[in-house]
Amino acid sequence: MKNIPIWQDLKKSNDYPSLKENIDVDILIIGGGITGCNTFYQFKDDSRKIALVERNKIGSGSSSRSSAKITFLQENIYTKLTNVFGNDKAKLYYRSQKEAINFIYNLVKYENINCDLKKSNSYLYTIDTKNIKKIEREKDILISFGENVTSINNLPNSKNIKAGFYVSDTYVFHPLKYMNSIIEKSVSKNHRVFENTKIIKIEKYDNNFKCYTNTNVINAKYVILALHYPYFLFPYLMPLKCYLEKSFLVCSKVKNTYDFNAINIEKPLNSIRYYKDHILMVSSSSNLALASNSKEMVEMLEKNTNIVNYDYIWSNYDLMTLDNLPLIGFIDDGLILATGYNTWGNSNSMLASLIIKDLIDHKANIYKELFDPKRGFNSQKLINYPLNIFSSAYSFISSKVNKNKTFYHGNPYFTKKDGRSIAIYKDENGTEHIVYNKCPHLKCSLVFNEIEKTWDCPCHGSRFDIDGKCIMGPSNYDIGYK
Template identity: 30%
Template sequence: MINQDKTNKSLPDVSESYWLNSVSMRSFPKLNKDINVDVVIVGGGITGVTTAYLLAKSGLKIALLESDKLLNGTTGHTTAKITAQHGLIYHQLIKDIGIEQAMLYYQANFEALNFIRETIAHFEIDCEYSQQDAWVYAVTKKDQEKVEQEAKAYNQLGIKGTLVDSIPLDLAVNNALIMKDQAQFHPLKYLEQLVEQVTEMGGKIFEETTAVDIKKGQQPVVLTRDQAKVTANHVIVCSHFPFYEGLGLYSAKMYAERSYAIVAKVNKQIPAGLFISAANPTRSLRKIAINGEEMALIVGENHKTGQGIDTIKHYHALESFGQTILGIDSIKYRWSAQDLTTLDQIPYIGRITSGNPNVLIATGYRKWGITNGTAATLLITDLVNGKKNKYEELFKPARFNPIPSLKNLVVQNANVVEHLVKGKLQLSQIDPKTLSSDQGAIISIDGKRKGAYKDDQGKLHLIDTTCTHLGCEVEWNSGERTWDCPCHGSRFSYTGDVVEGPAEKPLKKYDYNLHYS
């Protein structure tokens, strides 16, 4: 079946993040020789950049490696909410890991919020920072009860919150829970200042430099795709999915989800605040200023990567929501993002294993990477500098919290097996010659499953649909023009090149003329 929908002309043709479009980030060279540093950081998102800043500030010689362009990944596609209200999580955390550990999770994210606020004030960064209240609201009786449970958890943890029965949106709700004094900002305008600080302190930043492995030792060595090596006392893996898993088996311990965003010019006034629904599919809303004009940033429609409906329809669903409550005049931007969730909903931050103490990771932020990513930075900086940190055990990558983890491990891996088998059995009778421009589909060549995409110039691109990670079959993502793996979240361009891991190798390409003439 061809997964393409062009019936709604109000959506921009191209997926493009406003955050990335609105700034001109400085470029950095590719690493082309072996170097030695105190710390090498892999991954140029909020965690990598902030960690580079803090470690350089502490006097260490650092190198930051980014496989693409700085801040071009999940950080450049965020909602940019600075908040410890991560949906409905605290009641569940108390059930799963106890009050003391749930309190630590809140404190870590609250401290991250304060760090961002203080850093902005210290450098006088013009990044559209504003203090906001965060609201999670219920529109059903079932979700009303969940919000009430969350309010009780707030009370148990001493979180400043208020339970109310209405919100300042044209939306009937059963109740809502407010977390006071949270914030929003322009994440790239904030982080580009930290990038400048890193370079001024002598830090080395390299783009288009893909790390592929780590050679363990007293001084671990990061190996890159183009053979250049970085030797360091510590390696910090802040890439979206850890390029180096060691014995962590993170492919089995996390799952990838995509979510969608639109920026819309609307007809009604947008209230102050950070709003998110208690129900799925998620609806998240905040205002955003573009060239002095207030617009609505509407986010949601999360699903496991490679397992959504025709992906363009997720944008239509957000548009319908926005039209109902605010009246949409036009849509200026649309984009999607991917994030990873761990078995117990808590990020993996710290030493990858006790036997490999100089390799650290930070991943699994569950879509709340602005504060979780900053909390990761504060923890990792302490560990590298040999300081004690009270959050080390909570976020330790080698932990195993049995109550949530056993159940989720079984569920997630059963889902992987289901899609592995389903993909192998799925064949298609579509003739690639019938594809229109800018359409992709699953086809068959000599009875074998392949993928085809016809570009705007009429050229057909054929790929083998078997993911190079663990062999699942990828699916076409019409909204982003990518091939997405439903098992572990790897994504590939329409030409088969890796867009997101854990896959490291591209999909096999085929010459159309050799198979169809």
């Protein structure tokens, strides 16, 4: 069994250099996930100077850890949006997703992108008679938008459902192959990509930005924050407008595979798709603040999916917004944010790239207002806002109080050295790996992820390997014990 996403089990991918000089560009894209890659592609034929910087490798973040569906059927999103924003805005969101999906399909064909893109009908279903009405409502809204919807009594692989429907013109793909390929097609002398290059500070001066790495400075007219979690945007209250949701995913070889993908409407979530001879399942999603025991989450996943023998297991986080709409647009003159995709980043990142291109080119865009990250409060946000503040505070306080209670005397074990809290993990060979047990970001106590053998921050999602190397932000620092 491998503790990596099936998508990262690739034999070959291109390497790009790290930044070793100061540079001036027109547009700097920070983050080489699917948002950064799609945005870089939008400027492929542009004469302006562009740089994309990625703190690790292209596609190493959330985008290569997803279930990689490209669909506009996103649980009961249209019911939620209709209830809060009304029919017109819900329809505008639907339209934005359809356009983005169409764009991806055409791009893959036009650029001959090798990413295993396949048509795959998307199913929404329930196994609980209490939820039949919810299914009917979502279906009716989609029909009112003009969508072709087919009702079902069974899933292609199961008879155990109470109601459901499917839509067509949706896809599945291999996200890392996609990102690697569009970067390869877009890179040029004036459009450069730097890996292992982390931005640690952004300063505004006159109408430009100075973006600092540990060793160099990038001067840019426009900066696009495609870095998934905009933890440092505190003046814009971003950390309070969103929260992280965590899930485990498993992949298992199966005899029969099918060309469909499905998701249920109830909790626990059960999302599936197939890839080659594997079934991929997502289950047991939870607010990060409440998801500190990875082992328990996986036990729950095994119970829900009836799968105990898998070839791959990994976790993923996504940024959820309080009103179910992504955050895409200017947060300051020249500073653009794109995130908050509520676990539907493949269509929304393409949408973001299209909006960003129009914003920078001073062109009108019909979706600009809907996704404006500076948009005001609405009833949904007002309900969720206190809950979010509570869960952030809860994760911080419980990380101090319950400090790894469950594993305190086991492996790893925790102790103090020179007044500082350290954790010692003994691997299968008996080698000890020692780390400081505090996240350098905001000093939350770290929790050991027994499944992936990483140190995870329950507050803001930073992750560290067993020797303390930071493998996922927001932390800018390692926790290694020296």
